[in-house]
Amino acid sequence: MSFGDLLEVSVGPHHPSTHGVFRMRVTLDGETVVRLKPVFGYLHRNHEKIAESISYLGSMPFTDRLDYMNAMSNNWAYALAVEKLTGQSVPERAEYVRIILAELTRLLNHVCLAGFLLQDMGASGTPLMYAFREREKILDLFESLSGSRMMCNFQRFGGCRQDLSADWLREAGRLIDRFGPFLDEFELLLAGNEIVLARTQGVGVLPRALAISAGATGPVLRASGVAYDLRQADGYGLYPRFPFRVPYGTHGDTYDRYRVRVLEMRESLGILRQALATLPEGPVLDPKARLRGLRPKAGEAYGRIEGPKGEIGFYLVSDGGPNPYRYRVRPPSLINLTALEDMCLGHTLADAVVILGSIDIVLGEVDR
């Protein structure tokens, strides 16, 4: 590699390819990336500090605004951490409701990621709009349930805010039935496309050992050949009741990260079908659950779930008071960026944009 005149380019924070207000200081030798330093903080609001001044329940709606694509999963992760801290149990039906909503969230996250990734590669509009059409149907379901498309504020410590009606379940069943054929069509649009293959295969390789050391989680980790999925490793909620496969890649490149997500969507459909078919009757909120005026006894707890982007966890420390003494979010979007530079070195700037897209970040969560 020749080191002639190097050019430093500041990409972002206001650039569509950075998926929000993310910035990279990229040093280029010709077109090749020789250095890449991410710059964070443009969306920082010290979410964790705010949480120390409000009640436990008061933070629930703020978790919607972390990864604002996936409010339902964030809610669950936070509720799980508080339930660990207080020893609160969750009714069976609520566990099913959580799984149904979390898997719908995974579908909408992954389908949008695929759309955005193709947009980053120059397929302007069409794939993304198809993806958004499907996402909108899921958001309609969320809206009819929680009153809000994206800021759902739905999970509670000890269950959920609202039961699923028979109408809602019928609609969800229809959506799941149609999603499979949509995926077939969506995949056909791209499978074997020469440009997609050239832009993704062998690009942005994240080796297995680095993926583990750098704390990559979710599809980014699994694409690098580690079949580690918290739904099975931890078996939280009632996931052990639902058999499903954990897709993983072999190359750790952008293509594998894309494929793993497509396969995961198919597994999510399987989980959803099982959950809808076996949904038990019963309450969705433990009648003894304490929501307002919750004062967990002194101690700490870390709760985590398999979010669509990776391990989203909450670390809570209580001093016995009504507000958390410490409230920490373990943000998969931020930690998955640890190895971004390693993945981009030696590739072109245009590839760095696609590699970033394949990691799948949301700045609301990166910067908190």
Add this chain to the structure above:
Amino acid sequence: MEPLERIRDRIDARFGSGAATLVPNPSPSAQHSLLLRSDQAAAIAAFLRDDAELCLDYCSNVSGLDWPAAGHLEVVYHLYSMTCRHGPVIIRVRTADRGPGAAAPSLALVWRSAELQEREVFDLFGITFWGHPDLRRLLMWDDYAEYPLRKDFGKGAA
């Protein structure tokens, strides 16, 4: 996974008595932790990662904590094993005080995932990590002078 007491005993046997202390957690979560002596923490961390039985290859979460009453800051690491599928093993390291020289050893060379997270702890708590490869503020700007997640932030005594 082996009980935390046994892990502590094995650390003590290898690194000298008192290298690790059990910190009980009275909450129903029962997630107890090990407090490590800070001058040995990096070596102990490498031991926890490389030990065949523990193989704690994955550092999930790094969090700062401020204890003004006790007069120190603390860093908490949640470790898991992707290979052996167990965890968490929670380790903590304390600074000597809360002054401008508050420091702890960096574990970013043991687990890369601590790299950005320790930068965040440095940024928001003001803990300097010895041996960190690239210790800069993460979220706030470089010439910002305060540490927002300290308990006395905004109360006149920075």
